[in-house]
Amino acid sequence: MTVEKQIDVSVIVPVYNHERYVAKALDSILAQRTHYTYEILIGEDCSTDGSRAIVEEYAKAHPEIIKAFCREKNMGATRNGYDLYMKTQGRYIALLEGDDYWCHEEKLDRQISFLDSHSGYIGVAHNFQEIDANDASIIGKCIKDEDTDRDFTWKDFLRKQFLFQSATLMYHNFFLDGGDYSIIYKSHDLVGDLTVLTILLQRGNIYILPEVMSAYRSIVDSGADNACSIGYRDLALAALKNVRQFDMLRSYLKEKNDFNFWIIEQKAGYLIRMLQHKQGYTWKRWKKMASYGDRETNRKALLLVARMAKNKLLKRDNLYE
Numbered sequence: 001m002t003v004e005k006q007i008d009v010s011v012i013v014p015v016y017n018h019e020r021y022v023a024k025a026l027d028s029i030l031a032q033r034t035h036y037t038y039e040i041l042i043g044e045d046c047s048t049d050g051s052r053a054i055v056e057e058y059a060k061a062h063p064e065i066i067k068a069f070c071r072e073k074n075m076g077a078t079r080n081g082y083d084l085y086m087k088t089q090g091r092y093i094a095l096l097e098g099d100d101y102w103c104h105e106e107k108l109d110r111q112i113s114f115l116d117s118h119s120g121y122i123g124v125a126h127n128f129q130e131i132d133a134n135d136a137s138i139i140g141k142c143i144k145d146e147d148t149d150r151d152f153t154w155k156d157f158l159r160k161q162f163l164f165q166s167a168t169l170m171y172h173n174f175f176l177d178g179g180d181y182s183i184i185y186k187s188h189d190l191v192g193d194l195t196v197l198t199i200l201l202q203r204g205n206i207y208i209l210p211e212v213m214s215a216y217r218s219i220v221d222s223g224a225d226n227a228c229s230i231g232y233r234d235l236a237l238a239a240l241k242n243v244r245q246f247d248m249l250r251s252y253l254k255e256k257n258d259f260n261f262w263i264i265e266q267k268a269g270y271l272i273r274m275l276q277h278k279q280g281y282t283w284k285r286w287k288k289m290a291s292y293g294d295r296e297t298n299r300k301a302l303l304l305v306a307r308m309a310k311n312k313l314l315k316r317d318n319l320y321e
Contacts, residue, residue, distance in 0.1 A: 008036040008112055009170065010090035014081050015042055016074075018098035019049040020133075021217065026058050028101040030065070034109035040066045042098075043084045046074040051098070078185040078192040085175050085184070094170045096214075102167065103129070104213035111170040114207065122204030123171030125152065125164040127212045133219050141212055148210035154201040158258060166193045167214040171200055187248040188241055190230060198249050236280035239270050240289050247292035260300075263293040267301035272308065 011029055015022050029040055040062075044055045052070055059068035067087070075083065085093070092115060096102065104110075107126070114124045127148055130139040143163055152163060175181060184195045200206065219228070231238035243266045246259040253259070270289055274281040290298050 005037060007039050007090040009038045009092040009094055009108060010088035010173065011038055011040045011094045011096060011108075012081065012084040012088065013040060013042045013096050013098055014045065014077065014084065015047065015051050015055060015098035016045040016077070016080070017047045017049050017051060019047070019051045019054065021099040021101070022051055022054050023058075025096055025098050025101045026066075028103070029096060030062065031105050032102070032108045033105045034112070036108060036112045038065070038108060039088075039090060041084045041087055042066065042068045043075075043080040044068060044070045045076075045080045046071045076185070077190045078188055078195075081192050082182065082185045085181070088173055088175060090173055092170050093173045093175070096167050097217075099217045099219070100165075100167045100215060102214045104211065107213040108170075110209070110211075110213075114209070115170065115172070118207065120204065121151075121207050122200050123169055123206040124209060125168040125170075125206055126209040126214070128165050128168050128214045128216050129212050130218050131215050133217065135215075138218060142216070143208065145210065148208045150208060151205040152201075152208050153205050154258075157197065157201055158261070162193070162197075164208060165214070165216045167216060169206070171206070174199065174203070183248060183252070187245045190241075191245065194245065195249060198252055202252060202254060234280050236270065236273070236278070236282070236285055239266050240285055242266055243289050243292045260293065260297055263297045264300045264304060267293075267297060268304040268308070271301060271305045275305075 013022075013025060013029075018025070026040070026042075029038075032038070042055050042059070044052050046052075055068050055070065059066045069083070069087075071080065081095075092112060094108065094111070111124050111126070115121065118124075127141055127143045129137060130142055132138055142165070147160075147163055156163070181199070184192050187195055243263055246263050246266075250256050250259060267289060270281060270286060274283070274286055
């Protein structure tokens with residue numbers, strides 16, 4: 001009888017048009033020095049460049065570790081990621097986008113060891129560096145020292161939003177419990193990390209290690225395919241999608257109004273830009289945005305805009321000049 005080897009961590013790697021970077025990403029995983037077992041699940045989302053050939057080459061060279069899922073048609077970022085999540089077998093999950101990379105050979109070992117010895121935490125993250133399209137350093141250490149070596153809680157998330165980036169995080173594989181987590185792709189077609197983090201932090205805290213162990217590639221370009229670049233091309237649509245996501249996630253919250261502040265902020269910003277006749281900020285989109293969240297968020301957004309307009313007249317605020 002064959003006994004299947006337990007997998008300690010599943011590393012998922014979403015890939016789309018990452019021809020320049022995906023080899024470095026995969027090499028950084030394969031370079032990990034650890035006695036723990038891991039699998040690499042790659043979702044190659046029907047790229048239009050040479051990403052697929054590179055992915056297939058790595059899968060052929062490392063069949064015992066790498067499972068490549070090459071899509072026949074583009075699924076979209078969160079749908080691609082969700083499909084990978086549902087195929088994971090590891091006790092823990094780590095994620096690495098195809099254009100980022102890990103820069104510490106003991107990243108997996110340290111994070112698995114931490115979670116194994118600290119059962120009270122749902123996950124563990126670490127510091128990271130920010131780089132540009134050509135690997136030049138932008139920020140050497142992105143999380144302030146006072147925010148590391150400590151717990152990251154739901155209240156911290158509401159107050160500070162994202163301190164760490166998705167490539168830094170390892171967490172208990174809650175997908176193994178058989179629940180319905182399709183909210184990951186249903187709530188947003190591009191942004192899944194906010195949804196995953198919401199689910200995690202409703203279950204427990206995340207510890208942030210001080211070491212820099214990954215590199216996040218920051219690219220905002222009109223022709224790029226990453227979420228930031230796509231959102232930048234139509235900021236009004238991005239704001240609408242954000243509010244929709246916050247609204248859909250309310251059912252996962254212990255306190256249903258926890259996202260109201262963000263919803264109000266997004267709605268007020270939209271109204272101001274619509275009044276300024278900014279491109280894309282249409283009345284039709286506003287009506288759609290107003291349908292998300294409760295009426296109280298609309299009322300408070302209008303009050304916030306009125307207060308900012310008054311401050312503008314009194315020269316206390318620039319009202320997003």
